[in-house]
Amino acid sequence: GQNIDQPTEMTATEGAIVQINCTYQTSGFNGLFWYQQHAGEAPTFLSYNVLDGLEEKGRFSSFLSRSKGYSYLLLKELQMKDSASYLCAVGSYGQNFVFGPGTRLSVLP
Amino acid sequence: SQTIHQWPATLVQPVGSPLSLECTVEGTSNPNLYWYRQAAGRGLQLLFYSVGIGQISSEVPQNLSASRPQDRQFILSSKKLLLSDSGFYLCAWSPTSAKETQYFGPGTRLLVL
Numbered sequence: 001g002q003n004i005d006q007p008t009e010m011t012a013t014e015g016a017i018v019q020i021n022c023t024y025q026t027s028g029f030n031g032l033f034w035y036q037q038h039a040g041e042a043p044t045f046l047s048y049n050v051l052d053g054l055e056e057k058g059r060f061s062s063f064l065s066r067s068k069g070y071s072y073l074l075l076k077e078l079q080m081k082d083s084a085s086y087l088c089a090v091g092s093y094g095q096n097f098v099f100g101p102g103t104r105l106s107v108l109p
Numbered sequence: 110s111q112t113i114h115q116w117p118a119t120l121v122q123p124v125g126s127p128l129s130l131e132c133t134v135e136g137t138s139n140p141n142l143y144w145y146r147q148a149a150g151r152g153l154q155l156l157f158y159s160v161g162i163g164q165i166s167s168e169v170p171q172n173l174s175a176s177r178p179q180d181r182q183f184i185l186s187s188k189k190l191l192l193s194d195s196g197f198y199l200c201a202w203s204p205t206s207a208k209e210t211q212y213f214g215p216g217t218r219l220l221v222l
Contacts (some may be wrong), residue, residue: 033210042199042213043153087153089211096143096168097211099153 004100020073022088030091037085111136115214128187132200140202142183147197
């Protein structure tokens with residue numbers, strides 16, 4: 001089976017940097033995905049890691065360590081519009097995606 | 110480019126009534142299709158997935174069913190809705206080459222009263 005953990009809620013200040021962690025246990029790991037979901041809307045894809053290391057996309061970066069079953073999403077220069085839930089999802093060979101419970105991020109002025 | 114549509118956007122139904130939610134994908138062929146439900150303040154729960162026409166797999170037992178009558182059409186149904194069926198229903202697709210990134214439709218908000 002698969003098990004994914006994320007912090008339930010986080011708060012940060014506009015302009016700051018925040019790191020959202022995700023730990024997982026799975027067999028046949030095929031990739032780790034991060035999604036952003038604003039309240040009342042569908043999730044939108046942010047990033048994908050299949051190899052160890054850091055993937056950078058503008059203000060957002062995602063890191064993966066397969067040996068540790070650990071990933072994080074790093075958001076820089078936080079803006080108010082970054083207030084949303086951030087979902088970590090793990091893909092495994094022969095199985096479907098499993099989504100984590102999501103981390104609700106509140107960005108304060 | 111690929112797009113995914115869902116309708117209706119919002120639905121209010123009485124307990125015991127039937128349900129039909131539709132999802133269609135454009136710009137791709139033979140996609141994997143998925144139905145998820147998200148209860149208020151909760152994570153995404155996979156309900157059904159399909160790898161081809163007429164091929165449906167169910168992840169959880171429930172009073173819902175799914176069908177895929179055409180390559181790019183996925184339908185979620187129920188004969189009799191329960192209060193616990195209320196939630197945000199999301200359809201998603203992914204390429205068939207691998208179980209890669211899933212792309213979500215705009216969702217249907219269902220309230221059963």
